[in-house]
Amino acid sequence: MENLNFEKKSVPVTLLGLNNAGKTSLALRLATGKWVDNTSPTIGVNFETYRAGDSLLKIFDVGGHEVLRRQFWLNYAANSYGVLFVFDASDKKRTEEGKEWFWYLIDNLEVERRIALAFLANKADLESMEMDEVIEVLDLQKLSKFPKISFQIFEVSAKTAMNVDTAMNWFTKKIQECTRENTVSPKGLIISSIFGNIKLFLDFSDVQQNLISVLDMLSEVLNDKDNTLRDERIASVVSPYGQIIFQERGEIVISLIVEPEDSQLEAQRLIEIIYEHIERQHSTSKDELMEFIIRTLNIPADDYSEINEYILKG
Ligand SMILES: Nc1nc2c(ncn2[C@@H]2O[C@H](COP(=O)(O)OP(=O)(O)O)[C@@H](O)[C@H]2O)c(=O)[nH]1
Numbered sequence: 001m002e003n004l005n006f007e008k009k010s011v012p013v014t015l016l017g018l019n020n021a022g023k024t025s026l027a028l029r030l031a032t033g034k035w036v037d038n039t040s041p042t043i044g045v046n047f048e049t050y051r052a053g054d055s056l057l058k059i060f061d062v063g064g065h066e067v068l069r070r071q072f073w074l075n076y077a078a079n080s081y082g083v084l085f086v087f088d089a090s091d092k093k094r095t096e097e098g099k100e101w102f103w104y105l106i107d108n109l110e111v112e113r114r115i116a117l118a119f120l121a122n123k124a125d126l127e128s129m130e131m132d133e134v135i136e137v138l139d140l141q142k143l144s145k146f147p148k149i150s151f152q153i154f155e156v157s158a159k160t161a162m163n164v165d166t167a168m169n170w171f172t173k174k175i176q177e178c179t180r181e182n183t184v185s186p187k188g189l190i191i192s193s194i195f196g197n198i199k200l201f202l203d204f205s206d207v208q209q210n211l212i213s214v215l216d217m218l219s220e221v222l223n224d225k226d227n228t229l230r231d232e233r234i235a236s237v238v239s240p241y242g243q244i245i246f247q248e249r250g251e252i253v254i255s256l257i258v259e260p261e262d263s264q265l266e267a268q269r270l271i272e273i274i275y276e277h278i279e280r281q282h283s284t285s286k287d288e289l290m291e292f293i294i295r296t297l298n299i300p301a302d303d304y305s306e307i308n309e310y311i312l313k314g
């Protein structure tokens, strides 16, 4: 079985920039294809979905108010495949503030992997700074010193849609490259209840030998779940036989065991796809679910026979 195109391959990306730069307007244009006037200031974080070919970008629109900047920007950016940074090129009074916060983000962002950055000089329909001026004043040339950041600068208008497609085509292509680089080699997967009762255990390698330790870690995470589960109900533990990513949603917990050096972000994305599948198919059969998981995790056909499947009733 070759790489299949899944219905939902939602890839997290983040929309950042000062308040009033046009982030929500842009997010709505991407989600609906229309200009939506009268956006109100974003409180906290919203998300919109943008379809690009067979991928879906899940765009987190993070409020731009100052308190939110320090609290959320780095966290969301570090957990994304890419950042759309929106800069209001028509607001000369806030150029310095925009520059300061843009560099706050870039200088403090800690990512091991490659990340795509589209710098969007927005509101080009108004009287606004020329691109050359934006690059110069914000020192954007300096971005080339960050090898992990693939960047491109676009002059756009969320209002008239000018250059929005061009920017998004570039961005989506880069995001696809970044997801391809973030491969994981799943070693096992456990679906359990929030009380730790195992419903399905798929073993793709030698996890079985370590099952007790995996289960111990699972129960530790669950016993203390208000502390261990971070945003989005995720926890991860690195152990000698692999990295275990736990995610809780509704009544169930999915734990994916991958190689220690594998991408956590990609592991989370795969878990997300499995959750969405379970939620959509209310009465899915065990075989169907297993087949979906094997396809999603891209377990090679030759390894099928090595899959040990255990259903431990709880
Ligand atoms: N003329 C113009 N106005 C825009 C554009 N994008 C956003 N705006 C306006 O800028 C204001 C702030 O937009 P909003 O999307 O709420 O900004 P956010 O705080 O970054 O989410 C709103 O009045 C929008 O209508 C644009 O491309 N051109």
Ligand SMILES: [Mg+2]
Binding pocket: 020, 023, 024, 025, 039, 040, 041, 042, 061, 063, 064
């Ligand atoms: Mg907003």
